[in-house]
Amino acid sequence: xADRVKVRRLSPAEGQRLQRIVRRGESKQGGKVxxxxxxxxxxxxxxxxxxxxxxxxxxxxxxxxxxxIHRFNEIGLDCLDPGWAGVRPRLLGSGDEDFVAATxxxxxxxxxxxxxxxxxxxxxxxxxxxxxxxxxIGREALRTxxxxxxxxxxxxxxxxxxxxxxxxxxxxxxxxxxNHHPDRAFAFDxxxxxxxxxxxxSGWARQGEPDRLPANYHRTEGVNYFHGCYSxxxxxxxxxxxxxKGTSNSLTALKSIRAACPxxxxxxxxxxxxxxxxxxxxxxxxxxxxxxxxLTPTYxxxxxxxxAHFGPLRQFTLANSVHPNHVVQxxxxxxxLRWRNAHARHPDVLEAQRxxxxxxxxxxxxxxxxxxxxxxxxxxxxxxPFRSPH
Numbered sequence: 001x002a003d004r005v006k007v008r009r010l011s012p013a014e015g016q017r018l019q020r021i022v023r024r025g026e027s028k029q030g031g032k033v034x035x036x037x038x039x040x041x042x043x044x045x046x047x048x049x050x051x052x053x054x055x056x057x058x059x060x061x062x063x064x065x066x067x068x069i070h071r072f073n074e075i076g077l078d079c080l081d082p083g084w085a086g087v088r089p090r091l092l093g094s095g096d097e098d099f100v101a102a103t104x105x106x107x108x109x110x111x112x113x114x115x116x117x118x119x120x121x122x123x124x125x126x127x128x129x130x131x132x133x134x135x136x137i138g139r140e141a142l143r144t145x146x147x148x149x150x151x152x153x154x155x156x157x158x159x160x161x162x163x164x165x166x167x168x169x170x171x172x173x174x175x176x177x178x179n180h181h182p183d184r185a186f187a188f189d190x191x192x193x194x195x196x197x198x199x200x201x202s203g204w205a206r207q208g209e210p211d212r213l214p215a216n217y218h219r220t221e222g223v224n225y226f227h228g229c230y231s232x233x234x235x236x237x238x239x240x241x242x243x244x245k246g247t248s249n250s251l252t253a254l255k256s257i258r259a260a261c262p263x264x265x266x267x268x269x270x271x272x273x274x275x276x277x278x279x280x281x282x283x284x285x286x287x288x289x290x291x292x293x294x295l296t297p298t299y300x301x302x303x304x305x306x307x308a309h310f311g312p313l314r315q316f317t318l319a320n321s322v323h324p325n326h327v328v329q330x331x332x333x334x335x336x337l338r339w340r341n342a343h344a345r346h347p348d349v350l351e352a353q354r355x356x357x358x359x360x361x362x363x364x365x366x367x368x369x370x371x372x373x374x375x376x377x378x379x380x381x382x383x384x385p386f387r388s389p390h
Contacts (some may be wrong), residue, residue, distance in 0.1 A: 004179075007045040008073050009171060012162045015302030017077065018043040022311040035080050036311075041068045044308035048178030048185070054236045056344070057312065075236045078150070096135050100127060100142070101149040164297040174294050174303055177268045183233035186257045187306035188271045190245055191313065193223035196326060201319025213322055224326050226251045226333065228313075230306040231260060236341045237309055241330045247276045251285055258289050270294045272301045 010018070021039040037058045044054045051069075055062040071079040091113055092100075104123055108115050113126065120139045127135040127142075137145070146152070164170065175183050198213035227249055228239035239255070242249045254269060261267050269276045269286075273295045286293050296303045317336045323329035 005051055005069050007042055007046075007069050009175075010042075010046050010302060012300055013159055015043075016159050017183050017299055018046070019242075019307055021080075022308060023314070025095070031035055035245045037346070038068050039081050040311055041065050042072050043302060044305075045069055046302060047305035047308055047310060048174070048182075049186075049235075049305055050156065051181075053250050054271055054308075056235075058215065062197075092135065092137070096151070097145060099133060100135055100137065100145055101151060103127060103130075104146055118145055160299040162297045163210060164300070167297040168212060170295060170297045171300070171303060174270055174296065176290075177270070177294055178232060178305070178309045181268055183269050184261065184266060185232040185268045185305075186260070187230040187232065187271065188250070188257065189304055189306050189310075190225045190268055190275070191230060191239075191310050192225035193327060194226060194241070194318070194326075195219060196221035196323055196329065198322045199320070201315065201317045201321075204319055211320065213320075219280050221325055224330070226313075228306055228310070229253050229257050229260075230309060232305055235344045237306075237313075237337055238341070239337075241326070241333070245274070245276050247279050247281050250276045254282065254285065254291065258291060264290060266290045266292060268292045268294055270296065270304050270306075272296045272304060273298060296356065 018039050020169065037060060040058050041054050041060075044057055045051075045065075049057070051062050051065050053064045058065075068079065100359050103111070103126070104118060108118055108122070108126075110124070113122075115122065118126075120142055124137055124139050124142050127137060197219065198216050200213060203211060205355060222243065224241045224243060225245055226239050226241050227238060230237050239253065240256075241247075257267060257269055267290065269291055276282075278293055278295060283293070285291070301307060313333070314335070317329075317333045321329075321332070323332065
């Protein structure tokens with residue numbers, strides 16, 4: 001039996017970068033949809049989602065998902081950028097290219113220059129006058145060289161490295177739960193804040209005639225938070241909207257997860273270490289009702305499987321929207337969730353594809369053929385957001 005295709009464990013910087021791209025739609029607004037999809041595939045795999053689930057999530061072929069995962073495992077986040085073809089570079093002396101690249105990546109202040117960053121002109125001038133190794137190179141040739149070495153002009157960013165002393169133990173526990181108890185594994189997190197304002201997005205329109213949204217500078221409705229729950233085994237997403245975060249609202253979501261498995265057997269809930277998630281009331285409830293709280297490490301919420309599903313939720317419910325109030329916004333969000341869960345993959349297909357990865361394609365096809373003659377179980381036939389969607 002072949003191993004399940006999965007990305008390697010992410011570093012904190014990689015996880016936060018991918019989470020920012022997927023959850024905030026970074027790069028998608030600029031038209032780089034392929035880059036956004038690849039980031040969503042990697043983040044979803046890091047969160048324990050299987051290849052079939054990821055393929056449905058981003059609407060691509062399963063072989064494409066496997067290819068992206070293998071590519072990320074080989075070269076990391078560089079797999080998100082296309083390999084542009086360039087012109088023939090200018091021939092420099094032995095080691096000159098590496099010296100130029102190393103100089104560009106060194107802060108000017110460390111080299112005795114009175115400025116905090118390079119421009120192409122300043123860098124070319126410094127290289128030409130470097131006392132111990134002068135390199136004569138024009139500005140256009142310098143741009144080409146830097147591009148060839150994948151050195152680009154970027155905004156400085158910050159991130160928080162995880163200082164959690166139990167980071168390895170927590171990540172290993174989450175991986176163990178996702179690998180050995182997927183049908184008992186759930187994920188929980190808040191999505192928001194959700195305000196009432198026209199929200200731009202993207203969509204099909206005639207060239208030069210994009211859809212327009214009215215401007216609204218008044219914020220009188222406050223914000224809501226979607227307390228979302230995700231079933232890893234069933235690939236279903238549900239939740240409820242509240243005005244605030246808090247222990248009581250977290251307990252409401254956990255009770256809906258417990259209702260999804262009323263047999264009394266243990267359930268595993270993956271969530272971050274927000275005080276409203278692991279306070280004394282929540283811990284007492286979990287201990288009394290057979291729930292294990294699998295906390296993600298500090299600054300590592302990317303390890304939560306639900307994170308990859310919040311990106312599409314934003315794109316298909318908030319983007320391109322002009323909701324008049326929170327009641328309408330909440331109604332639209334739950335309409336999308338019912339549609340999403342009704343179009344989830346058949347459980348037989350998920351079961352056929354989960355254990356054996358790429359080697360299970362023929363088994364999946366047979367399961368799909370058989371599923372076509374079996375009445376499909378509807379995941380959205382529940383009276384309210386507190387009940388399990390299956």
